[in-house]
Amino acid sequence: MSVLRIRGRALPTGDWLDLYADGDRWTTDPVRGAELVAEGWLLPGLVDAHTHPGVERPGQPLDDELLRTDLHRHVERGVTMVRAPGLAGDPPDWFGRDPDVPRAVHAGLWIAQHGQFIDGWGRRADLADLPRAAAAQAASSGWAKLIADWEPGDPPLPEAVLRDVVARVHAVGGRVAVHSQQAAGGAAAVAAGVDSVEHGMCLDPELLPEMAARGTALTPTLALITESLARVRQRPDGPRRRWYLAGATGHAALAAAAVEAGVVVLAGTDSRPHGRIADEVRALVGAGIRPHDALGAASWAARAYLGLPGLVPGAPADAVVYDADPRVDLAQLDRPRAVVLRGALVSAAQSTRAKLA
Ligand SMILES: [Zn+2]
Structure with missing residues (x-):
């Protein structure tokens, strides 16, 4: 199974992040052959x-x-x-x-x-x-x-x-x-x-x-x-x-x-x-x-x-990804582009892989 990757603007700061799931931990160290599963606005779930x-x-x-x-x-x-x-x-x-x-x-x-x-x-x-x-x-x-x-x-x-x-x-x-x-x-x-x-x-x-x-x-x-x-x-x-x-x-x-x-x-x-x-x-x-x-x-x-960090290296590898800033468009919350749980893609909009391919 290839390593999962997401990238985009991460909240709360809005800083650009490129994240790889090393098992159940996020890392910013690039992993060769990682699969980019979603790009957009990133939240730690x-x-x-x-x-x-x-x-x-x-x-x-x-x-x-x-x-x-x-x-x-x-x-x-x-x-x-x-x-x-x-x-x-x-x-x-x-x-x-x-x-x-x-x-x-x-x-x-x-x-x-x-x-x-x-x-x-x-x-x-x-x-x-x-x-x-x-x-x-x-x-x-x-x-x-x-x-x-x-x-x-x-x-x-x-x-x-x-x-x-x-x-x-x-x-x-x-x-x-x-x-x-x-x-x-x-x-x-x-x-x-x-x-x-x-x-x-x-x-x-x-x-x-x-x-x-x-x-x-x-x-x-x-x-x-x-x-x-x-x-x-x-x-x-x-x-x-x-x-x-x-x-x-x-x-x-x-x-x-x-x-x-x-x-x-x-x-x-x-x-x-x-x-x-x-x-x-x-x-x-x-x-x-x-x-x-x-x-x-x-x-x-x-x-x-509840004791869990956000989207930082070493944090548990959870995320939800939206196409646009959900603070500006709350309707984004109804249609996440992808949901990552414990370093694995658990839910994704149908077009995600096609769009990124
Ligand atoms: Zn109750």
Whole structure:
């Protein structure tokens, strides 16, 4: 098998790069006989930092076959890495490893207090046992995912419990992601020093500077939250409707303010159908975030946050290649010229080889 080569302007800098895949590592040292598979605008692959692949409907068990199919949808759209902050079961060994699926980090089963979260999913524990459960999960997969708040009126996780969760998870070298869609849960999560706030709906914007200072990331899942608005508006008035409308209406402004404040913002899609990361980038741009930053949230900035370098010599050999600068033309995101994963071409526009031949 010949060595794969790509070249073009690499983001985030826009510098010209000519890259060769030496196994799963990029190198700029020319390799004789390398096959140029794509030329254009190069990114180190896209990242969906909040996705729960492998289930048809909430509450169902993890389906390994569907998991692979869902991950293929991600790869086709240029996603070379996912973070699954909660899965419907322990993933199979090939998750994050097989040649045809993205790299992956995950938090195993969601962890929630009794009486909250989706029936059939996750693990429930008494408040006193939550920190131990979170640390055990993080010790095995690197992340733990806690449900800090659920329905309006439900008690959120107390800040003291979240502090204990963070201390125990960090002690085993893990990180803590927290689901929050209410002001009190979000405030407790930020004060406790969690590593990432997921959704963050209704979060007090005054907390953004603290998040920036502590390196707490925000995954706004903006497209997911705003696309429900029309449906929720049709519902009869009540606390749940008022809560959702208030939070979702202000969510785009919150996401933009987070970027402005210097918070690490990550692009995530959450729900089916899979492979919609471009929609989240467009939603972030629609919120007023510069295309450069919105794309970074779905690529180089997210990779850096998850511990992977971008397109530099020695980096893992992932890339997505576009015909034109995707910051100028976001529609490029819907039709990558080529997707390279672990040094191999996993997806390519039909005309790629003909064009370069
Ligand atoms: Zn989620």
